[in-house]
Amino acid sequence: MGLLGKLTAQVEIKSDGDLFHQVFRHTPHHVSGMNPGLVHGCDLHEGNWGTVGSIICWSYTDDGKQKIAKEIVEAIDEENKSITLRVIEGDLLKHFQSFVIGIHVDTKGETNFVTWVIEYEKLREDIEDPTAFISYLIKVTKNIETHHLRT
Template identity: 85%
Template sequence: MGLLGKLTAQVEIKSDGDLFHQVFRHTPHHISGMSPDLVHGCGLHEGDWGTVGSIICWSYTDDGKQKIAKEIVEAIDEENKSIILKVIEGDLLEHYKSFVIRIHVDTKGEINLVTWVLEYEKLHEDIEDPIVFIAYLIKVTKNIETHHLKT
């Protein structure tokens, strides 16, 4: 069993893929209003919303526990609707030496596919893969979709 890992999940959404990407790029602080049971806040710690090098801090509930994650925006690709976030502080780093979250939206006609990729290095072999966390991200994705379908 290795310490390096990668998990991928894809979620088809009926809401607009461009809008989904823009929420994570420019207005992640609005996600708490779209998924209030899971995301309690998102604050800008350094930089500007939607720019590489910015640092954002999330307050969220995962697996029934209140948690935080401070992330740096490592890359944004507007053409491919992708964002790379690296966790630099918070609860995830209690179990992982490194943790990177990639969000990508593919739009083909009426179909929008959100892809989440988690790349991580466990602190030791007894640490579980972050399956619960990727399930959490799928729930957040569905909540954002439901919010946008209502508006």
């Protein structure tokens, strides 16, 4: 087994795909209101919301433990509704040399799909793949969808 890995999860959502993309692009600090108990906050540390090079810090609970992830926005593709975030500090880097999260929203007719891609490099071979974290991202996605369907 290698130290490099990639996990992908795709979630069909009934809410507006453009709206989902805009939340993560321009207002990620609203995600905590849509995910009580999972996401506690998202603070802007450098730059401006929705711009490449900005640094944001997430406070969240995963697997019953409160954690943080400081990320730099590496890429934004408005046409393809995708965002790439690289973790630069936080709990994930206790187990991973690198951790990159991609979010992509694809619309096919009336159907929207949110695709999460995690690319990572483990610090050691005995570290588990981050399948629990991708499951966490699926929960966050479903909570955002539920919030948008109610409003």
